[in-house]
Amino acid sequence: MAEINPFYLGTFIVYLAIVLAIGIWGYTKTSDVMDFWAFGQEMGPWLATWSFVANFVSAVSVIGFIGAVYGEGYTLMTHTIFGLMLGISALYFVVDRIRNLNLLTLPEIIASVTGYQVARPIAGTVLLGNAWLYLIMQLVGASLLVTTITGVPYRYMVWVIGIVFIAYTVLGGLVSVAWTDLLQGTLMVGAVLFSLAYMAFDLGGFTTINQQLASVDPSYVLPTGGGAYTVIGIVATIVAFFGTIFTEQNYIVRIAATKDVRAAKIHLAAAGFILTVFFSALVVLGGATTVALETNEMAIQTQDAAFPTLITDYVPSGIGVVIILAVMSAILSTTDTRLHSTGITTARDIYSYFRPDSSDEAQLKVSRVATIVFGITATAAAVNPPGTIIELYNFRAVLLTSAFLIPVYMGLYWGGLSGRAILASVVTGALLGVGTEFAGGLFGVPSTFVGVGSALLVLLIGHLLLSGNEPKGRSMAGD
Template sequence: MIQLFGVALFVAIVALTMYITYWASRRVRGTSEFYAAGRSLTGWQNGLAIAGDYLSAASFLGIAGLVALNGYDGFMYAVGWLMGYVVVLYLVAEPLRNSGKYTLADVLSYRLQPVPTRLAAALVTLTISTFYMVAQMVGAGGIIQLLVGIPYEWAVVIIGVLMIVYVVFGGMIATSWVQIVKAVLLMAGTILIVLLVGARFGFNPSNLFAAVAQAHGVEFLQPGKLYQNPIDLVSLGIALILGTAGLPHILIRFYTVPTAQEARKSVVWAMAIIGVFYLLITFVGFGAMVLVGPDRIRAADKGGNMAAPLLAEVLGGGPGTIGGELFMSAIAAISFATIVAVVAGLVLAASGAFAHDIYTNVIKRGAVDERKQFVVARVTALVVGAVAIAIGILAKGQNVAYLVALAFAVAASANLPAILFSLYWKRFNTAGAVSGMIVGAATAVTLVMIGPSVMGKDALFPLANPGIVSVPAGFLTAFLVTLLTPAEADKATKFDELAVRAHTGLGAEQ
């Protein structure tokens, strides 16, 4: 019965998103619409889209499972993701919107040598997008298989085909509205679960926490259950808080609004939505701990990813009831929409990195007309989507959860130093930007590969999260190489132009 309900809700969501793509495809006439939705979104619309892009399956299913199995420490993971937007709001959003056009590399190449800068930025973008995408695809295949009964391979193919259709035909317009719809569905589903959990405990959080302490011990309400090494926790926090400001699929969203003021409004809306969501998901996790129980959650999925759907089943009436199966199916459908929306954003970022940065501005040195770049962008999105499907199928059964944290670490170690120094340091040069991005990314990837997430007990690096080493390495490399290499005198005036443009909006595309 649950599979019947699940299939029906899946079909409804697919039909809705296909209609959005059809509507958007009639408005995509060139690269501006494809990459940046024609700068047509308002602040609140883009804020919802950012939330839809940011709140992945790791947030909805993963955080609920972490809280359900580990208590307080699971909530600490969510805090890092939310606080990242403080950095975005105060340091990145407005100057990025005013300084760039379609991709992160547009900002860096404005005042630095374009070819090496664009190439390095594009390669980092593709690296981050790949790590993030593989984690989403593998998680999606496993979760959809558990919830609906679709074989893993077909689940990956269905999600991959849908994201290709969204991006190739609807571009950023379709992707944005799919993310907006997903954000609304996700918030509605989460709020409903929390209200039903609240009703079980008299709408008093103290009663819920007392039940947790009574059933499972007070240690679940205290730190130390999951993160026993405080240095590793600090390292994770550094990557999550600073990494958000360097994620390509989030940063390109600021090009979809007409002004810097709307970009700021986007971040405020996104912070409000994401903050409320992470507060609510904590109660979902603790509710699952009490009403479902850690043993049953682990039996369904060792990582705890089934905590929220199993809680929905209990709240709807329990296993075997129509209400329980229908509510669980609804949460499964929302999980599906969550994954597809996030992956579509990643495909769009990867497509822009290759088509706009590498092909148009590195290989062709800008000598590509609008129509040709538009065609290349669509073909690139198709290829990226096909590669994501293949990798997702090949990685079946692999534990790739660490790849999301690795994507944040690479973003914080490689992209953020280049962005901040480019915007705020006049002496900064191309050698510093390129070397900082390469060293930051390489350090983060290498430390994870030789760390406990990959090598287990034989790890050569003791921390699962490399941020505490890789982020300073990226900043320090960019800083020292800049000081040790000649200043680019011909680029000095460009910094002054960038500063005026970044902080006033003068010269930015309207």
């Protein structure tokens, strides 16, 4: 067992105590199920902006992306990050349509578009699979980092982190999540910019960093990784991550939680700007990490360990604490959001479908129980994770985009589409997208294209065959 580092361990314990205290305070401000789910739909633009930013940046964004730069260079900007930022930009132009629907979840939107309430548990099941995968990779990232810097064994640390974030999310719902996001988002952005400034000063400036990165591997500074990525592969990745912005339950919930359309649009515009700056800085920080580790011959076992190794073996302890706060803020702020969304999805989209007369109190109880169950099972899975952080991230991107991007947004903007065709498109896209991702593609075609293409094909053929046999008067009232 590695030697315990009391300085880093103490910092970590204080941090967990602060966010847990905010969770307890949030519990006192949560009086009903809408407070728990959507902040009573009273969230202003400033709080919504930082909640979106903190929720968006995760273990993938810090540990996973820096690890990806360590393994492949700046090409990450060409596909994954470009797709994400393009998605936020596009979401801005449809946010008023989404907010004016005054629906809380993505499955409710699908039910409204199709006229079939059974869309709620179908879509909800897909979203729960996505959220569970996200929880696992968040816990892996957090535990790997804290284990590396504190010396506490991974198998213990993953449970400590899991129990704390379950506790404060269950207590206050979105009230706790939003206010911890405000703290964590500002810490995260400030700390990453500070860390980049330190590394640039330490390594001789940005030009020197790029020159040394090119000396490690010339392909690292090329937009396509020196041919490591084909054009079709890059486009498929852009589409996959573009689609996740439109199909994440937690983004829809945050739009619904804002007090009006104006607040919804302001928070997306401001968050998009902040995140563009943040990710640009993060990728360069990944380059600096690569240069520091390679020039000092610091060996690592996996690319996910690159950033934690920089903290423990390269930067001074004072700088390390700042970086730790940034990474922990990124991880926990996204983890609590995904966990919170599992409670909403289970109670609002699945339980209330089968128990339409259930009380608000019953749905609040189901939300909290589901939060605990998904949190504990994800923590148990994270003890022996099924893949690297970036592998899990890619998998759930294919799942969401294949299932929802085409049927949901064509349904919103192309009136009269067959509801049954939309549902068939969701199921087909999810199954074929996930299936080909497991298989590594189909005849050289990326799994994203297989999933999205099959969803589009089923939607169009199904509409032609079924459009004359749809029930009249679609509504949220039921099947």
